[in-house]
Amino acid sequence: MTPTPTPEPSPTPGATDGGFAGYQFALTGGAGGLVYTVNNGNDLRAKLAEAKAGSQPIVVYIDGVITDANSGGQGKDIEIKDQDNVSLIGVADRASFDGIGLHIRRSKNIIVQNLTFHEPWPGQERDAISIEGDDDGSVTGHIWIDHCELYHQLTSDKDYYDGLIDTKAGAYAVTVSYSYLHHAHKTSLHGSSDTDTVPNADRFLTFHHNRFEHLTSRVPLFRHGKGHVYNNYFNEISSTAINSRMGAEILVEKNVFENTQNPVVSFGSSSIGYWNLVDNLMGPGVTWSTGSLDAHAQSGESTSTYTVPYSYTADSTDxxxxxxxxxxxxxxxxxxxxxxxxxxxxxxxxxxxGEEGEPVASLTLPLSESFTTSTEAFFTASYKSLTGSAGTGTPLYHRVTGSAEIVDGALSLTGARVSVGNSTPTVSTTGSDQQTTGVLPLVADYRVSFKVVSVAGDTSKAFMIYVDNNTASSANSLWGGASKFYSVALNSLVPGQTYQVSGLLASANSFLTLRTESAATIVLDDLVVEAAN
Known part of the structure; x- marks a missing residue:
């Protein structure tokens, strides 16, 4: 049976989100209200509370890392609750929610842009971003998530984290655009159960121009409602990608699928869902496990004629x-x-x-790392602190951004930056810095060596090493552009070979940063920083 599309009113032209979030609605976020910049979670909570108390719109720029520790240490998500007209916008590439999630509840007109969310503390929602109304009839809607990066870990148990972006309990009119979702078992669930229909089942969700990679399932998963999934790139999806269930209807249009199992299916509910397929590209590595599915799109045939009510432009798959x-x-x-x-x-x-204001003592070289630990432990002081041994305080290793995991006793970096020995790891370096903040004595000749285990992804891109710079711009250091002292295309590195690099002479209190460009993966082992003589 092919369901009949639900009639929708005529669209409002010019919606900047390209989807349902701005459909027949002035999607402005916090424009025209309070404007602040914060670099920690306590200030973020305080400014959201200030705007809520005064019923004012608010734009909060985030320039730093939001953690549970700098948000009050309560083990609770950052909340936008019973509050409309909010924009959270990251500054450059320096803003992230590290180990803490964002919970949007009973709120409308919300914009979340240019922020990284990873590995939320698994004590509350366990979602990177959770969006919900309420079973009392309250709703949450007109939410735009744009140019964000969200990830968990594939090395953890599949139930340790929940979703990257989940909606439930009447949340509707949500657009996710130009975002990078990767390395998660549970990607994006819409409808918490087959009976999640209170106060209504009208999801109205749009996903466009997103990058979905290294994911297990729910890419996305719809229970009930209507959706539009267009102009996305799917790669390395190991179980199911788009999963339409409980009568949901999804326009699946001009997407590119590579190395994906079951690109469009209905699986796991008491009733199937439906799809309208338009000009999708099934590239290399697409497979189907049809025997275990309730319905699938392997034939390329549509089971719905659903189209969306808003104006948009879909790009060619070329x-x-x-x-x-x-x-x-x-x-x-x-x-x-x-x-x-x-x-x-x-x-x-x-x-x-140490005591406040007390300088951190330098380590003694050589510093050797064999990565014989887990991802969860590696970035903690209990594994190695700034002393080079297990301790307390600041960890020796800090994930600045991207995907950094311990895999089979080696360090895997994908679009990542990891600092080594930085005493202020959450503070971005700048070209106007007057002193260094590390614990590595790099004032005399030294070298960095590492063994290449493997390279993958876009191997035309580079692996780089910086000194006293934890950003993506080589100019953001007191050493200027020279801070990036090593850069090599991944396709020129030979797996199994050990490389030695002469470092830039810096200071007695310096730090290093390992970086791979976006879409580039290197797995390395046996990292050594040592005197060159």
Missing amino acids: GLKEYILANAGVGKLDQSGLDIPPPVSAPPVDDGG
């Missing part, structure tokens, strides 16, 4: 993969025209666990 790889995720937006105020609090200074 060149779409390359376009999405270049434009989806954080740090891609031109923010030069924004009037971003200074942070309400001075940047935090991490003293590495």
Whole structure:
């Protein structure tokens, strides 16, 4: 049976989100209200509360890392609750929610842009972003998530984290665009159960120009409602990608699928869902496990005639993969025209666990790392602190951004930056810095060596090593552009070979940063920093 599309009113032209979030609605977020910049979770909570108390719109620029520790240490998500007209916007590529989630509840007109969310503390929603109404009839709607990066870990148990972006309990009119979702078992669930229909089952969700990679399932999963999934790139999806259930109808249009099992299916509910397939590209590595599915789209035939009510432009699949790889995720937006105020609090200074103001002592070289631990432990001081041994305070290793995991006793980096020995790891370096903040004595000749286990992804891109710079711009260091002292295309590295690199002479209190460009993966082992003589 092919269901009849639900009639919709005529669209409002010019919706900037390209989907349901701005359909027949002035999607403005916090424009025209309070404007602040924050660099920690306590200030973020305080400014959201200030706007809520005064019933004012608010734009909050985030320039730093939001953690549970700097958000009050309560093990609770950052909440936008019973509050409308909010924009959360990351500055450059320096803003992230590290180990803490964002919970949007009973709220409307919300924009979340240019932020990284990873590995939310698994004590509350366990979602990176959770969006919900309420079973009392309250709804949450007109939410736009744009140019964000969200990831968990595939090395953890599949139930340790929940979704990257989940909606439930009447949440509707949501657009997810130009975002990079990767390395998660549970990607994006809409409808918490087959009976999640209160106050209504009208999801109205749009996904466009997103990058979905290294995911297990729910890419996305719809129970009930209507959806539009267009111009996305799917790669390395191991179980199921788009899963339409409980009568949901999805327009699946001009997407590119590669190395994906079961691109469009209905699986796992008491009733199937439906799809309207338009000009999708099934590329290399697409497979189907049809025997275990309730319904599937292997034949390429549509089971619905659903179309969306808003105006939009769908790009051709020719060149779409390359376009999405270049434009989806954080740090891609031109923010030069924004009037971003200074942070309400001075940047935090991490003293590495000593007394306040007490300098951190330098380590003695060589520093050797064999990565014989887990991902969960590696980025903790209990594995290695700034002393080089297990301890307390600041960890020796800090994931700045991207995917960094311990895999089979080696370090895997995908579009990532990992700092080594930085005493203020959550503070971004700048070209105006007057002193260094590390614990590595790099004032005399030294070298960095590492063994290449493997390379993957876009191997035309580079692996780089910086000194006293934890950003993506080589100019953001007191050493200027020279801070990036090593850069090599992955396709020139030979797996199994050990490489030695002469480092830039820096200071007695320096740190290093390992970086891979977006879509580039290197797995390395046996990292050594040692004197060159």
